Amino acid sequence: MTAESSPESYNSDYLPVDLDSLDTLEVLDTTHTTTENTVAVVSLMEKCAVCGKPAFCYNYGVLSCNACKMFFRRVEVDKITYTCKYWNKCYDGLEFVDVKGTSPRCRACRYQRCVTVGMKYLPPGKPELELELINQADLQFTSLIGNLLFMDSRRRHKISNCYTPENCTLKEMVTRSKGSRMTLKTEDQRVDLHEWSFFGIYSSVELFMSFDFMDTICLEDKMVLLQNFALKSMLFTGAMRALAANVDRVMTPDGKDVYPDVMYKMGIFSADFLNGIRSRLVARLMELKVTNEEHVLLNVILFCNPALRPLSPATIKIITARQKAYSTALFQYCSLTYQQAGPCRFADLLALATILNKQHEDISYLTTLFQFYVPGLEYKKLFVEVCHK
Structure with missing residues (x-):
């Protein structure tokens, strides 16, 4: 004092x-x-x-x-x-x-x-009593963020180093026993662009299914939550990967352009539309200099969305409490890191949800038209479910 x-x-x-x-x-x-x-x-x-x-x-x-x-x-x-x-x-x-x-x-x-x-x-x-209480609160705060960072690092490792030939549905992933079906890639394993998108969503579903509170939620509500945010989580993670690599657009984990220049020459989409998809979110993350801690907290805050419908009252109560806990942790992080600017920083981070919604809409539109112009193109079931919910 x-x-x-x-x-x-x-x-x-x-x-x-x-x-x-x-x-x-x-x-x-x-x-x-x-x-x-x-x-x-x-x-x-x-x-x-x-x-x-x-x-x-x-x-x-x-x-x-x-x-x-x-x-x-x-x-x-x-x-x-x-x-x-x-x-x-x-x-x-x-x-x-x-x-x-x-x-x-x-x-x-x-x-x-x-x-x-x-x-x-x-x-x-x-x-000494005051210090004891402060230390207890700090321990809970750092433990929460540390657990989220660990879970996210495990997801990033799987995306870069593992592979699965599965073509599963979202329901199959949600109802089967826990544990990843991904295995280490072989040296000659090649992954195409559409598979990278599938793996990004696949690993996002595995991440969210590993949260303990998901065990208390009914199947139908799990499907609603995952269909709403699995693709957005993949886009958020991909943009953070671009931020870490200091590049101005999203790339695949092996360093290739997610939306190569050949797409600009097809004449299906405008250059502004494609530029928005591959750079809009990355540019905002770079402007804000979003940290890994902010990323993992915001990722689960936006996943725990009680405004989604239909959700049962029991699930709404559960995810509202979780969202509140993670939001409090993010606000505390912003207050400690940015001092007086903490509340503004908190609001800026939450506003990223608007960009993620726009990215989701544009990706859905792009993939729909792509299938129309390239009839032989087939997406994996999981990708179709979360992209065209």
């Missing part, structure tokens, strides 16, 4: 947010077309874990509003004891304490809810 810290700011982890911009950031709708493409992303204006009112910072280790922060502090500092007249069950079954007063406004139960959600008062002069 610094010399300037006041009792009100002590124990508070303030996240600098431009309050004037919160109305536009409360829900980031990344498309204006269909409900299926809408990405409902956790806003910067979160809810207080105690009462549900808007909260902009962490107090005593919990995201909470100023009123609940001061209430909790007053009880702890003044050692106040409240007694509930209703057996400490005033807010049972409610997500938040009842700030509207439709049930008894019980201070005892409000304080108990503060404790239940994790508020811990740190008396001045006990830095």
Whole structure:
């Protein structure tokens, strides 16, 4: 605690947010077309874990509003004891304490809810307790990102070094036992352009299926989530590969142009259309200098999209909680890395979803016309399912 810290700011982890911009950031709708493409992303204006009112910072280790922060502090500092007249069950079954007063406004139960959600008062002069809590939070934060980075590195290794002759459907991948069917490529193994696209989607499906929460989701909902984002994840990963290689357009893992110059000479598509597909996303990633940490977090945030339909209420609840956790981690990363510019950085990253949606639409259009002009061309089943959902 610094010399300037006041009792009100002590124990508070303030996240600098431009309050004037919160109305536009409360829900980031990344498309204006269909409900299926809408990405409902956790806003910067979160809810207080105690009462549900808007909260902009962490107090005593919990995201909470100023009123609940001061209430909790007053009880702890003044050692106040409240007694509930209703057996400490005033807010049972409610997500938040009842700030509207439709049930008894019980201070005892409000304080108990503060404790239940994790508020811990740190008396001045006990830095070791404060350090312990900070270390626990940091460990969870770094562990989450570390796990995502490991999973992504495993995916990148498979794309570059492994092969499968399969021509499976998405349902076959989702319903079979876990474990990759890809094997190491032989030295003389050659992979054509369409196979690279298939492998990119194939490895994305394997990645998302490896998340533990997918085991709790029904088959139909898994299909909805994967059909919506597997191709976008492949495009995102391909653009990150171009960023790492410092090239201005997407390339195959073996260094070939995904959209070679011969396509420009066919006369089917305009140069602007093809340039947009191969360079639009890469250019924005280069402009933002997106890091691997931001990539893996945003990848799973956009995958966990509760706005998709049809999804069951149970699945919506599961992926909303996951999206919130990953969004909080990304916002924390932005705040730590970019300081005052953290909220703007967070919004810029979420806005990449709009470009991914556009890329998906253009790829679907391109492959449809390609099949029309080249009748003998056959795509693998998985590619067709996620590209033309």
